[in-house]
Amino acid sequence: QVQLVESGGGVVQPGGSLRLSCTASGFTFVTYAMHWVRQAPGKELEWVAAIRQDENKKDYLDSVRGRFAISRDNSKNTLYLQMDSLRAEDTALYYCARGAAQGRTMAEGFDYWGQGTLVTVSS
């Protein structure tokens, strides 16, 4: 069955960095786009970033562009989110979600989600 397992969250000071990972199993990872979505405590869902199957195109939320970098290692079935210059407002539970299958429009997807990893930015 499809599984997505996030890791790498923790407590970091403002201005610090973290790298989140999302390990996928149960499907052919290389053939799917992937997303990061976050949820601040008690708040709604907020899409953060997306990456196509072959890494040739990435999209970001404006407030994280230039600070966050999404990447993937298809040989390891793993999605990453490098987060630099972290701010208090980045505090959230970060989910990875499966995107569209190869050959399908990026408008599809979000059919499987991980359990999330918590990032807390605080001094």
Added chain:
Amino acid sequence: DVVMTQSPLSLPVTLGQPASISCTSSQSLLYSDGNTYLTWFQQRPGQSPRRLIYKVSNRDSGVPDRFSGSGSGTDFTLKISRVEAEDVGVYYCMQGIYWPRTFGQGTKLEIK
């Protein structure tokens, strides 16, 4: 950014009664391929989001048929024909054709 507006934000419902959630987008969600990319998610307390409905009205595998989606263009509705205890949680709509992807504020369904 495309704004997704849900109403109501709080929805107390008696068990066995119907429930309805509205979602309005600030731009049409009709894509160039002829499909409309509006998705509904359920987030039960303490759980990750779960996709319920995609492309307005298509139920995901395992989703009870008491859930249905409808709408077009900018106005969409999620209906639950008879609410059960397991339906408690927050429901979100999301648009899938504009960057950034955007979600509604969420509608919290509780049992009266």
